[in-house]
Amino acid sequence: MEQDPATDPVSELETHLAAFQREFPEIDPQVEAIVAALFRLHRRMDVAYGRQLTALGISNAEWEVLRTLVVAGRPYRLGPGELARSLGLTAAAVTHRVDRMVTDGLVTRSRDENNRVRVIIELTDAGREMWDLVVREAARFEAGLLQDLGSGERAALADGLRRMLERVEETQPDAAGRTEG
Amino acid sequence: MEQDPATDPVSELETHLAAFQREFPEIDPQVEAIVAALFRLHRRMDVAYGRQLTALGISNAEWEVLRTLVVAGRPYRLGPGELARSLGLTAAAVTHRVDRMVTDGLVTRSRDENNRVRVIIELTDAGREMWDLVVREAARFEAGLLQDLGSGERAALADGLRRMLERVEETQPDAAGRTEG
DNA sequence: TGCGTATAGTTTAGTACTGAAGTCTTCAGC
DNA sequence: GCTGAAGACTTCAGTACTAAACTATACGCA
Numbered sequence: 001m002e003q004d005p006a007t008d009p010v011s012e013l014e015t016h017l018a019a020f021q022r023e024f025p026e027i028d029p030q031v032e033a034i035v036a037a038l039f040r041l042h043r044r045m046d047v048a049y050g051r052q053l054t055a056l057g058i059s060n061a062e063w064e065v066l067r068t069l070v071v072a073g074r075p076y077r078l079g080p081g082e083l084a085r086s087l088g089l090t091a092a093a094v095t096h097r098v099d100r101m102v103t104d105g106l107v108t109r110s111r112d113e114n115n116r117v118r119v120i121i122e123l124t125d126a127g128r129e130m131w132d133l134v135v136r137e138a139a140r141f142e143a144g145l146l147q148d149l150g151s152g153e154r155a156a157l158a159d160g161l162r163r164m165l166e167r168v169e170e171t172q173p174d175a176a177g178r179t180e181g
Numbered sequence: 182m183e184q185d186p187a188t189d190p191v192s193e194l195e196t197h198l199a200a201f202q203r204e205f206p207e208i209d210p211q212v213e214a215i216v217a218a219l220f221r222l223h224r225r226m227d228v229a230y231g232r233q234l235t236a237l238g239i240s241n242a243e244w245e246v247l248r249t250l251v252v253a254g255r256p257y258r259l260g261p262g263e264l265a266r267s268l269g270l271t272a273a274a275v276t277h278r279v280d281r282m283v284t285d286g287l288v289t290r291s292r293d294e295n296n297r298v299r300v301i302i303e304l305t306d307a308g309r310e311m312w313d314l315v316v317r318e319a320a321r322f323e324a325g326l327l328q329d330l331g332s333g334e335r336a337a338l339a340d341g342l343r344r345m346l347e348r349v350e351e352t353q354p355d356a357a358g359r360t361e362g
Numbered sequence: 363t364g365c366g367t368a369t370a371g372t373t374t375a376g377t378a379c380t381g382a383a384g385t386c387t388t389c390a391g392c
Numbered sequence: 393g394c395t396g397a398a399g400a401c402t403t404c405a406g407t408a409c410t411a412a413a414c415t416a417t418a419c420g421c422a
Binding site (some may be wrong): 260261262272273275276296298299300 | 369370371372373374
Binding site (some may be wrong): 242270271273274277278296297298299 | 410411418
């Protein structure tokens with residue numbers, strides 16, 4: 001990775017973009033810059049969240065389930081099938097995750113007595129408290145990432161991302177979004 | 182998820198943001214909007230890339246290895262250790278991935294005769310051709326996502342993402358970035 | 363030359379996921 | 393109220409990963 005100091009790219013992102021220009025000159029560098037920054041940023045944030053979660057004693061998988069239940073609203077109950085759709089997982093994976101979370105006391109699993117085919121996964125008080133804890137930590141971290149940007153710049157960023165998201169949702173309609181972020 | 186039509190959010194993103202405001206009113210909604218859009222966009226794009234790759238006959242894992250070799254530049258050779266660092270995987274995982282890719286004819290594995298501890302993973306012509314094919318498809322897709330945005334808007338988006346990335350790299354220095362995107 | 367340590371990569375054991383097969387509950391039709 | 397089909401979840405078999413143990417080569421130094 002050693003390079004001539006005069007042209008040494010400052011970041012790994014620049015190295016990547018330079019390599020792309022070298023290998024594929026006909027690709028629009030601005031498009032590639034946006035996509036590459038987006039993927040790198042996501043990756044880094046994901047790693048950072050993982051660390052925070054580990055420090056707080058839960059896994060990323062458990063956190064996703066907690067968040068999905070909270071976003072669903074009171075009384076914080078969903079079936080395995082609903083969870084699977086929201087999380088973009090198979091029902092089998094949800095069965096395994098919920099097994100672990102019941103052991104950890106974050107959720108309970110019970111049969112719906114009105115319709116015994118259905119299973120109800122419900123957030124416990126401990127689960128809700130864990131959620132609060134994680135969200136506060138994450139919000140602090142996220143605010144830090146954006147601290148350099150003024151209100152107008154944030155609005156421009158949010159707008160750009162939203163418009164890309166609308167496009168991708170049009171283009172790829174059935175790729176059900178897991179409740180991420 | 183049924184809601185009053187008058188306030189029915191148009192997208193799943195808005196549902197998520199509304200839920201966050203409801204459950205956690207003290208969080209800055211603009212920050213949450215940026216982070217949530219970013220994660221959703223990444224997820225959708227990831228799914229879209231996965232489909233393209235499947236259609237072209239390789240997996241996402243194989244694609245990551247091809248890209249890392251190409252970005253490294255001619256003669257498109259790296260050792261398992263370098264690949265592991267770039268990809269954010271363990272050396273063990275690289276061993277397994279390369280096993281599959283050798284079978285598929287995308288790369289070759291050989292000993293460095295000057296230093297027999299080292300193993301050289303080298304892109305084959307077939308691997309390079311596959312890379313070209315994938316990049317062209319991906320570039321078309323990415324350009325489509327950005328087609329609504331003017332040059333100034335793209336610059337603002339790229340700038341915002343880059344500044345977030347710089348921040349996260351400062352805050353989380355050792356989370357080596359895999360060569361993603 | 364030969365020993366000890368460091369380095370590069372592979373193998374092994376264990377975890378989390380997927381797709382498919384299986385189990386149990388409900389409901390419609392007779 | 394029995395039977396068959398449909399639906400919701402779980403179990404099973406297989407895949408890809410990680411951490412840790414292992415193997416083999418290289419290097420420093422007497």
